[in-house]
Amino acid sequence: MADVALRGVSKSYDGRSDVLHGIDLDVRHGEFVVFVGPSGCGKSTLLRMIAGLESITAGEVRIGGQVVNALPPRSRDIAMVFQDYALYPHKTLFENMAFGLRLRKTPEDEIRRRVMDAAKLLRIDGMLDRRPAALSGGQRQRVAIGRAIVREPKVFLFDEPLSNLDAQLRNEMRSEIKRLHQRLGATIIYVTHDQVEAMTLADRIAVLSGGHRMQYDTPDAIYHRPATTFVAGFIGAPPMNLVDCRLDGDAADLGGVRVPLASRSLAGAARGAALKLGVRPENLRLARAGADIALPAAVCLLEPLGAEVLVTLKLGAAEVVARCPAAFREPPGTPVTLYVDPSHVALFDAASGTALSAPSAH
Amino acid sequence: MAILDRVRDPGERTLAVVLLAPAFALLALIVVYPIGRIIYQSFFDARLSGGHGHRFVGLDNYRIAFHDTEFWTATWHTVAITLITVPAALVVGLGLALLANLPFRRRWPVRLALLLPWAMPLAFAGLIFAWFFHTEYGIVNDVVRRLGAGGEPTMWLLRPGWAFAAVCVTIVWKTSSFMALILLAGLTMIPRSLYEAAEVDGASHFQQFREITLPMLMPSIVVALIFRTITALQTFDIPYTMTRGGPADATETLAMLIHKTTIDYLDVGYGSTLAVAMFVLSLAVTTVYLRRLARTP
Numbered sequence: 001m002a003d004v005a006l007r008g009v010s011k012s013y014d015g016r017s018d019v020l021h022g023i024d025l026d027v028r029h030g031e032f033v034v035f036v037g038p039s040g041c042g043k044s045t046l047l048r049m050i051a052g053l054e055s056i057t058a059g060e061v062r063i064g065g066q067v068v069n070a071l072p073p074r075s076r077d078i079a080m081v082f083q084d085y086a087l088y089p090h091k092t093l094f095e096n097m098a099f100g101l102r103l104r105k106t107p108e109d110e111i112r113r114r115v116m117d118a119a120k121l122l123r124i125d126g127m128l129d130r131r132p133a134a135l136s137g138g139q140r141q142r143v144a145i146g147r148a149i150v151r152e153p154k155v156f157l158f159d160e161p162l163s164n165l166d167a168q169l170r171n172e173m174r175s176e177i178k179r180l181h182q183r184l185g186a187t188i189i190y191v192t193h194d195q196v197e198a199m200t201l202a203d204r205i206a207v208l209s210g211g212h213r214m215q216y217d218t219p220d221a222i223y224h225r226p227a228t229t230f231v232a233g234f235i236g237a238p239p240m241n242l243v244d245c246r247l248d249g250d251a252a253d254l255g256g257v258r259v260p261l262a263s264r265s266l267a268g269a270a271r272g273a274a275l276k277l278g279v280r281p282e283n284l285r286l287a288r289a290g291a292d293i294a295l296p297a298a299v300c301l302l303e304p305l306g307a308e309v310l311v312t313l314k315l316g317a318a319e320v321v322a323r324c325p326a327a328f329r330e331p332p333g334t335p336v337t338l339y340v341d342p343s344h345v346a347l348f349d350a351a352s353g354t355a356l357s358a359p360s361a362h
Numbered sequence: 363m364a365i366l367d368r369v370r371d372p373g374e375r376t377l378a379v380v381l382l383a384p385a386f387a388l389l390a391l392i393v394v395y396p397i398g399r400i401i402y403q404s405f406f407d408a409r410l411s412g413g414h415g416h417r418f419v420g421l422d423n424y425r426i427a428f429h430d431t432e433f434w435t436a437t438w439h440t441v442a443i444t445l446i447t448v449p450a451a452l453v454v455g456l457g458l459a460l461l462a463n464l465p466f467r468r469r470w471p472v473r474l475a476l477l478l479p480w481a482m483p484l485a486f487a488g489l490i491f492a493w494f495f496h497t498e499y500g501i502v503n504d505v506v507r508r509l510g511a512g513g514e515p516t517m518w519l520l521r522p523g524w525a526f527a528a529v530c531v532t533i534v535w536k537t538s539s540f541m542a543l544i545l546l547a548g549l550t551m552i553p554r555s556l557y558e559a560a561e562v563d564g565a566s567h568f569q570q571f572r573e574i575t576l577p578m579l580m581p582s583i584v585v586a587l588i589f590r591t592i593t594a595l596q597t598f599d600i601p602y603t604m605t606r607g608g609p610a611d612a613t614e615t616l617a618m619l620i621h622k623t624t625i626d627y628l629d630v631g632y633g634s635t636l637a638v639a640m641f642v643l644s645l646a647v648t649t650v651y652l653r654r655l656a657r658t659p
Contacts, residue, residue, distance in 0.1 A: 051558075051562060052561075052562075053558050053561070053562075072561070073558075073561045073562045074561060074562070074563070074564035074565070074566075078562065079562065080558075080559070080562045082555045082558070082559060083555075084553065084555050086553065086555035086556050086558065086559035087559075088556060088559075088560075088573070088574065089578070090577040090578060099560075099563050099565075099573070100562075100563035100564055103563060103564040103565055103569060104564055147559075147563075151563075
C-alpha cells in the first residue's frame, strides 16, 4: 500500500480547452478517497492520469513518494477496476485473474493460492473455469475486483465500477467494496457520479466540477459544511435548499423574513450584499424547538417516501424542500409555519458561490 | 399452443410455401440446376468439334482426368497458389488492418487507400502487374537495377518459377485489402478497455497483440480465410491476364484448364468433369472451415 499525491495536475487536449485545472490532492496510505462530480467534470480523466492511461499535461503524480508521470501503467504498481469490467472474454475467470501475475512471472503455485484466496473472498470460487459471458453483471464485477486484488498493488483504482449494475445489486456491491476495504486496508481511489456511493464509501471525498477541485474533505464536512453552492447542491438527496437573500445588519433578509445571523463572522460581505442562504431539508421543521425562528410558508407538493415525506414549500419567492414525518398530509396550498435553527444555516456569496459562513452546528 | 395451431393451419402453410417458392425457384435455377447439369454432363463425351456427338461414357472422363498430368499440374498450381497467397494475404491484411486501426487524425484517406486494390477489377490488376514485372520496361527490374543488382534483367514472366512468384505477389497485393477490411471490422469491435486492463496488468504491446487482439480477432480471421480460400481455389483472372498460364503451363490453374478445355477445345464433357473436381475441392475446404467456425466460441 502507498500514498498518492497530486500536485498542480492539469490536462488539456491539443493545448486548447483544459479538462483539469491544477488539481492538488493527497491520498493517505490505506485511505478510501472518492472523486465525485457530474458527467464531464474530469474525475475519470484524473483517475486515468493516476493509472497512466492518460498523459499529464502539467503537474506531478506521486505514488509511494515516486514521481510516476513518465512511467507506463505496468510500472506504477496499480490495479484498476473498469466501468465495463474489461474482462478478457476468451479467458476463464481463473485465467482472467491470473493474467497479471503470469505476466509478472509469479510462480504458478503462488498464482493458484492468490486467485483461490481472492475468489473465496468474493464468493466466486465455484465458477473459476467459466468464461465471463456465463456470468451476471454482479459476478463479472466481482471477477474484475478479484483481478485487482490478486495483484496486491500499491493502489486500487475504481472507475465507476457499479454504474452498469441495477439498483439492488449496486447497493450489495457497495457494501462489499466497503467491507473489502476494511479487510484489506488498501489505498483506494474510487470514481463515481453517485453521491450516495461517495458518502457511504469514502474516508474523504474530492468533489470536482468543470475540471476544478471544489472541495476535498470528509463526507461529514462535505455534507454539513459545503465550500460552495455547487457542493451544497450536488451532495445530499434532496440537495441543500439555496434561497436568495440580502445581508441586512446581523440578519439575512429573505424578502420580508429575517433570519438572524448573530455570532457569525461574514468576512467581506457588505450590508445589502446578495447572498444565498443554505439549509438542509432535515433542518426545516414543522415544530418549534429551542432557538428556532419561524418562517411563513405554504405547501406545494408532497412526495411520500414511506419513512418520511418530502414536502416542497413556497417560502417567499423561493421553493424549499423539507424532510417531514410520514404522518404529514396537509394538502397543497395549506399555509404552514416552518422552523429553522439559525445555527444550521449556511451562507454563500451569491456571485461566486463560495461559502461565507458554515452552519455552526449539525 | 395457439401459435402451434396457427402454424398447423393448412392455409398458413400454403401461404408459407407460396412466399418461399420464388426464392427456392431462383435458387434451383441458378445453383442447383447448373451444378446438376455439370455433374450430368461429366458422364458424357460432349466434344463440340471432332467428337462422336453426345455419347454416354460413364466414368471414362474421370478415369482420363485421373491419368491426366495437365489436370494434376493445374490442381497442384491451384493448391499451391491457395497455400501461398491465402496465409500471405492474411499476414499482410492483418498488418494493414492494424495500421488502419491506428488513431489517425483523418481516418478516411487510410481506409480509402485500403479499399482501392479491392475495388479494382482482377484483370486490371493482372495487366498492371504484368507491366510491373515486364523484363525491359517494368518497375520491378528498374528498382532492382537502382538498388545496385547488376547483370542481366530478370525475365519475371518468362521463367516458370519467377512467373509463378509474380502471379502470387499480384494475388497477395490484390486480396490483402479484402482481408484487411474484414479484419479491420473485427479490430474495431474489440473494446479499448481490454487493452487498458492489459496495460495495467503489465502486458507489453506484443503480449497485448498475442493475448487480446489475436484471440478476439479469430472469428473474423476464420471468416476472411473461408472467403479468400474459396476465391483462391477459383483463381483465374490474374494468371490469365499476366501469363495466359505460361510459360509452359507453369502458372495454369484448374479454373484456367477448365476454361481452356471447354471454351478453347470445346470439350464440354471433360471440362464438366474438371469443374466437378474443382467443386469437390471447394466443398471439402469449405466444410473444414465451417466446422472450425462452429467451434469458435
